[in-house]
Amino acid sequence: MNYMRKISCLFILLSSILFTSCIEIIDDILIHDDGSGVFKYTVNLSSSKVKINSILALDSLKGKRVPELSEIKEKIYLFKKSLSNQKGISNVLIEENYTDFIFKFSCNFSSPGVLQTGIENSISEISENQVFLDPKYKWIQWDGNVLSRTIPDITSDKLKTLDSKDDELLKLGTYTAISRFDRKIEKFDNPNAKLSKSLTATMLKVDTYSLKENENLIDNRIFLSKIKN
Amino acid sequence: MRLFFLTTLLLCCKFGLSQQSEKYIPREAVTVFTINNENLFQKISVDELITYDFMEEINQELFDGSTNGKTLKDAGIDFQQKLNIFYGKDNQFEVSGFSFGIKDTTDLFSVFDDFEFISMLNGAKVYGSFFNKLIIKDKDALLIRVDPIMTYVDKITDSIWYAQGNENPFIQYFDDNGNILDEKVYDENEETTNDFIPDASDDPNVKNYYELRDSIESVIQKNLQSMVLDEIYNQNISLSSTDKHFAEQITHDSEGIFYMDNSRNIDKANGLWYFETILPTLYNDIREIYDGNIILGDMTLLDNSIEFDITALYGEKLGSIYKEMTDSKFDKRVLSYIPEESTGYFTYNINLRSAYEKAFEVIMPILEDEKNAQISMNVLTIQLLNEFVNKDALFDTYKGSLFGSFNGIKKVKTKKIEFFYDEETFDYAERITEAIEEMPIFTIGFSTKRPDIPEKILKHISRLTSQLKNEGGFWCFQNAILDAAPLYMVNTNGLFIFSNDAEFANNYTKGYGSKAISPKKAKAIKKSGFMYANFDLKETINRLPPDFFPARQNEFIQSLKGKTGVIELVSNDTDTKRTKLKVNYSYASGDNSAKHLLDLINALYVVYK
Numbered sequence: 001m002n003y004m005r006k007i008s009c010l011f012i013l014l015s016s017i018l019f020t021s022c023i024e025i026i027d028d029i030l031i032h033d034d035g036s037g038v039f040k041y042t043v044n045l046s047s048s049k050v051k052i053n054s055i056l057a058l059d060s061l062k063g064k065r066v067p068e069l070s071e072i073k074e075k076i077y078l079f080k081k082s083l084s085n086q087k088g089i090s091n092v093l094i095e096e097n098y099t100d101f102i103f104k105f106s107c108n109f110s111s112p113g114v115l116q117t118g119i120e121n122s123i124s125e126i127s128e129n130q131v132f133l134d135p136k137y138k139w140i141q142w143d144g145n146v147l148s149r150t151i152p153d154i155t156s157d158k159l160k161t162l163d164s165k166d167d168e169l170l171k172l173g174t175y176t177a178i179s180r181f182d183r184k185i186e187k188f189d190n191p192n193a194k195l196s197k198s199l200t201a202t203m204l205k206v207d208t209y210s211l212k213e214n215e216n217l218i219d220n221r222i223f224l225s226k227i228k229n
Numbered sequence: 230m231r232l233f234f235l236t237t238l239l240l241c242c243k244f245g246l247s248q249q250s251e252k253y254i255p256r257e258a259v260t261v262f263t264i265n266n267e268n269l270f271q272k273i274s275v276d277e278l279i280t281y282d283f284m285e286e287i288n289q290e291l292f293d294g295s296t297n298g299k300t301l302k303d304a305g306i307d308f309q310q311k312l313n314i315f316y317g318k319d320n321q322f323e324v325s326g327f328s329f330g331i332k333d334t335t336d337l338f339s340v341f342d343d344f345e346f347i348s349m350l351n352g353a354k355v356y357g358s359f360f361n362k363l364i365i366k367d368k369d370a371l372l373i374r375v376d377p378i379m380t381y382v383d384k385i386t387d388s389i390w391y392a393q394g395n396e397n398p399f400i401q402y403f404d405d406n407g408n409i410l411d412e413k414v415y416d417e418n419e420e421t422t423n424d425f426i427p428d429a430s431d432d433p434n435v436k437n438y439y440e441l442r443d444s445i446e447s448v449i450q451k452n453l454q455s456m457v458l459d460e461i462y463n464q465n466i467s468l469s470s471t472d473k474h475f476a477e478q479i480t481h482d483s484e485g486i487f488y489m490d491n492s493r494n495i496d497k498a499n500g501l502w503y504f505e506t507i508l509p510t511l512y513n514d515i516r517e518i519y520d521g522n523i524i525l526g527d528m529t530l531l532d533n534s535i536e537f538d539i540t541a542l543y544g545e546k547l548g549s550i551y552k553e554m555t556d557s558k559f560d561k562r563v564l565s566y567i568p569e570e571s572t573g574y575f576t577y578n579i580n581l582r583s584a585y586e587k588a589f590e591v592i593m594p595i596l597e598d599e600k601n602a603q604i605s606m607n608v609l610t611i612q613l614l615n616e617f618v619n620k621d622a623l624f625d626t627y628k629g630s631l632f633g634s635f636n637g638i639k640k641v642k643t644k645k646i647e648f649f650y651d652e653e654t655f656d657y658a659e660r661i662t663e664a665i666e667e668m669p670i671f672t673i674g675f676s677t678k679r680p681d682i683p684e685k686i687l688k689h690i691s692r693l694t695s696q697l698k699n700e701g702g703f704w705c706f707q708n709a710i711l712d713a714a715p716l717y718m719v720n721t722n723g724l725f726i727f728s729n730d731a732e733f734a735n736n737y738t739k740g741y742g743s744k745a746i747s748p749k750k751a752k753a754i755k756k757s758g759f760m761y762a763n764f765d766l767k768e769t770i771n772r773l774p775p776d777f778f779p780a781r782q783n784e785f786i787q788s789l790k791g792k793t794g795v796i797e798l799v800s801n802d803t804d805t806k807r808t809k810l811k812v813n814y815s816y817a818s819g820d821n822s823a824k825h826l827l828d829l830i831n832a833l834y835v836v837y838k
Contacts, residue, residue, distance in 0.1 A: 026648060026657065047645040047664040053711035099712065100646050102659075176648075178655050197653035 022047045022172040023208065030180040031142060033227055035111040045101035047172070052101050069098060075126055076103075082122035083107060088114030112142040147179055147222045173208035177218050183225050190220035250328035251313050251479045253364070253371040255457050256471040257324050258315035259493050262830050263479060263486035265311045281831045305336030307368060311479070311486075315468075319493070321381045322453045326373035331365065341372075351462045362454060366462065375454040377446055385449065386442040398438035474542065478525045485528030485830055487539075492519040518591070520544040528826060535826055537812035546591050548805035554584035554629075555759040555803040560676040562723055563632040564751045565740030567672075572768035573635035574746070575798075576754050576761045581629030582620070589615065625678035635769055636670040636730060643713045668714055672733060674726035683725050687718065703734045758800035760810070767793040793817060794825070 024044035031037040084092045088110035095104040109115035141148040180201040193204040310330030344356035353366035364371045460466040469476045521544035529536045557580035645664035650657045691697040696707045709716035717734035719726040754761045794816030801809040
């Protein structure tokens with residue numbers, strides 16, 4: 001159980017429909033030299049709003065209860081409240097657009113470790129069932145010079161459960177991971193990542209179908225230049 | 230003469246063998262499905278059979294590994310008898326099960342291996358398992374399950390609980406004013422604990438509320454089961470002996486037989502329960518209208534098709550309403566609005582005005598006799614509306630004739646938010662773009678003699694919202710469907726039509742012309758009575774996205790998924806006693822017809838149980 005999975009819990013309970021709809025996810029992290037930063041996570045389901053509205057009108061789907069919108073809103077509110085109280089986390093904002101089904105989450109953090117712990121704790125707090133955390137799992141690791149990002153389990157676990165009839169939708173979905181820094185990037189080891197003109201950011205964009213086929217697609221280690229004294 | 234005796238003997242054997250186990254169907258059964266096909270039974274495996282919904286009530290017994298790889302033939306069942314599946318429910322208990330003939334008891338118990346002998350009952354051997362009872366008399370078996378309805382159990386439990394001087398067992402869920410506590414308040418209130426409910430371990434002689442209820446449920450179940458079995462085996466009272474329609478229907482030789490007593494179908498009559506409690510005399514009168522409302526059906530296997538003849542019987546009062554209702558003239562104009570490419574379409578043609586007048590005549594005297602202030606006020610309101618409302622305008626606007634078509638899955642334009650990126654900075658922003666989503670395309674319309682009235686309504690609504698606009702030949706309501714796709718309304722040629730098909734709104738508001746259904750199909754519709762439906766299963770049911778339908782409809786759709794062929798429903802005669810319908814299901818040659826029959830029975834079960 002990792003914390004990206006819990007992010008998806010946060011954003012919905014909609015998790016059961018997340019990947020059977022065409023989805024766009026933007027995972028954007030800014031890490032300053034001192035380790036503090038800003039994390040933004042956007043889930044865009046607007047291209048599937050017909051489907052989502054139809055699902056929300058149902059009592060259950062595939063044997064699972066479909067949550068009421070009010071329940072989703074309450075969970076998001078509780079998550080926001082809980083995360084705001086976590087040490088090292090500040091300025092928690094969640095924009096909810098239930099017309100187009102776009103959810104934007106952002107917060108400031110004092111270090112990547114604090115961000116992970118804070119999200120984990122908040123998800124555990126709002127989960128109805130006990131959440132077993134895997135303390136060894138690190139979605140993001142930062143040593144001051146190198147940032148390692150790997151695939152969130154939400155993606156791999158959820159994708160594995162889908163059958164082939166969802167493949168066409170998955171091909172339309174995208175997952176974009178953006179990493180930003182104060183200083184220049186020296187190198188990175190994922191050849192599919194792009195470097196910004198300022199050399200301070202990388203962007204990796206994959207479709208969710210490819211991610212299902214190869215869960216290592218968004219793994220990346222980013223090496224930064226030395227801090228000038 | 231010898232030939233006569235031989236024929237008589239054979240006939241006796243035939244009926245003697247083929248009509249045995251059905252006499253053990255309890256009179257409480259409301260729905261009965263009978264399968265009468267030797268080949269079908271021999272071919273189907275037990276494991277396959279128990280996957281059907283109609284076996285769900287009893288499959289716990291069978292789905293335990295003892296059936297692996299076995300067919301019904303291996304299960305010692307006599308194929309020369311009918312297999313009768315039944316289900317019934319009243320306000321005290323639910324009864325379900327099936328009756329069948331036995332060829333080999335040893336083989337039977339290799340499948341029903343959890344049953345143990347319990348007792349004898351007027352020459353019948355009673356076996357029991359955790360859930361069910363199996364009763365064998367001569368070569369006939371009845372597998373039955375009787376479950377008390379929980380509301381009935383609760384009622385008796387409460388009366389005993391309070392008679393013993395106990396407090397409300399759910400008192401912790403209420404505040405001082407008797408209002409139900411909010412879940413959060415309940416959780417936060419430390420005083421609301423369950424401590425006052427005695428634990429069985431504190432005093433084994435004192436039962437808490439739930440233990441008392443379990444005991445009562447167990448006793449009631451035992452008593453009800455005894456009562457049902459006593460009636461069948463000691464008093465020879467069964468559905469066959471109490472319902473002449475069933476007794477006659479069960480003699481048919483068709484491969485599948487269907488019986489449903491709508492007047493006793495409590496679940497379908499849930500709306501009347503309020504009246505039963507509050508206004509018992511009115512309830513009895515209203516129920517009287519439904520008396521004799523029985524649906525009977527015969528399924529016959531033909532070459533590459535199954536024919537299903539349905540007869541809906543009514544009592545005199547309901548029949549008189551239906552007769553007036555179906556006394557209508559078909560509106561031929563609808564034919565040009567059903568496209569040839571439509572894979573599923575229906576027409577429903579009733580005379581709402583006549584039905585209203587007759588229902589008014591039948592139901593109002595019943596309501597007028599009721600000595601209840603609320604009913605009296607309602608009667609007065611209805612009487613005044615009847616006098617003051619312009620019924621000509623009302624029933625000319627909607628006469629009661631409907632048609633609809635499913636025109637496949639089409640891609641419809643919706644709006645979506647897209648994020649676009651600055652390739653140099655990787656900053657991103659939103660923009661609105663067009664999206665394409667798949668949606669089932671439906672067209673539904675009705676005949677009207679007063680097109681000015683819906684037009685008037687639309688004009689006024691369009692002043693209230695910018696979402697509704699007159700686009701010339703049609704009205705368009707943006708985002709009307711699932712808050713995303715537009716709904717088009719066409720008011721033309723004496724028809725008012727709703728559709729989510731932009732192509733129809735833009736190009737075919739005057740009708741599909743040469744692209745409308747063929748004259749042959751149109752003839753079939755015109756020849757049918759008040760109702761006609763035609764569905765290509767592969768192109769309709771299989772293509773319907775399950776996400777768009779609520780659980781109940783979805784269950785039905787799922788039960789027919791994967792099937793191919795065409796289902797055609799035609800209504801025939803309607804008089805004051807009955808309406809006849811015919812459903813024909815045709816499929817490709819070489820398909821397993823017996824399997825199709827079971828699938829259809831299953832679909833019916835899902836609808837009617």
